[in-house]
Amino acid sequence: MTTTRTEPALELSGVVKEFRTAEGPLRAVDGIDLQVDRGEVLAFLGPNGAGKTTSLDMVLGLTEPTSGSISVLGAGPRQAVGAGQVSAVLQSGGLLRDLTVRETVQMIASTFSHPAAVDDVLRRAGLEPLASRKVSKCSGGEQQRLRFALSLLPDPDLLILDEPTAGMDVSARREFWDTMREDARNGRTVIFATHYLEEADAFAQRIVMVADGRVVADGSTSEIRARATGRTVSARLPEGRTAQGVERLRLVPGVQEVSVEGARVVVRSGDSDAVARALLTELGGTDLEIATGSLDQAFVAITEGASR
């Protein structure tokens, strides 16, 4: 990995991609601006057809934007791929069924001028026990790990992963992300598209949510959660003071909803501090709890909001 240069790992400016279809032009990507710094781990999250794969294909130089520009490590996508600075694990991709896992890695390694060591790559992808197995005998998840191993061969600065853990079971998925975490600590930039919210939550520092070809949210995992749902503040109120408390809480700035659940009053608000203050200092509340919404709720709220 070369990490001496100071350009961002990736920069997209006003990127648009239109496909010609029988029904007329289809805008798969509708003006994406995005800057990703070196060493960032970013999840690209969005519903089916949001434009994730099309965007990543353009970053890899597999297809050209209709308009706008893309810079990868300060160069054009094809140049960066050609120089081995960026590589990818795609959703699917041809593997030769009659070769073994090790032969596959060796064969692709021979196409690079300075490949990483074959044994090292096999170890990092968790493929050592399967090295002599034929590709045709590997499960879908194992083949996906092999694609991941191949993507590590050029020792890229930027790694693009389009649903990298599709088909892997829970433990393979965990091993995969452990390897990726180690790589990111060593300065590799990782951009991955996923449908698994928990993966974005557990692994990415930053989430870019796309819907209908546009970026609809961009921030840290906790910012995205808070943005969509606000926080929920709840507390126990003294007996007989619930109705009065509910009336008062409805007047606190930022409050979206107040409800009563058993002995607790539950408040959804964009300003949890103000609610907590009112509960503790004015209303005699005890046993206070503050929670953020789940990433699932955020995802639904943001993408539905965007398509409205």
Ligand SMILES: Nc1ncnc2c1ncn2[C@@H]1O[C@H](COP(=O)(O)OP(=O)(O)OP(=O)(O)O)[C@@H](O)[C@H]1O
């Ligand atoms: N080659 C193509 N020709 C015409 N339309 C296309 C082409 N490739 C993609 N599309 C359309 O562009 C839109 C975006 O597709 P894309 O594959 O980028 O979405 P995605 O976010 O990756 O979805 P998924 O999560 O299902 O993989 C979709 O409506 C898709 O049907």
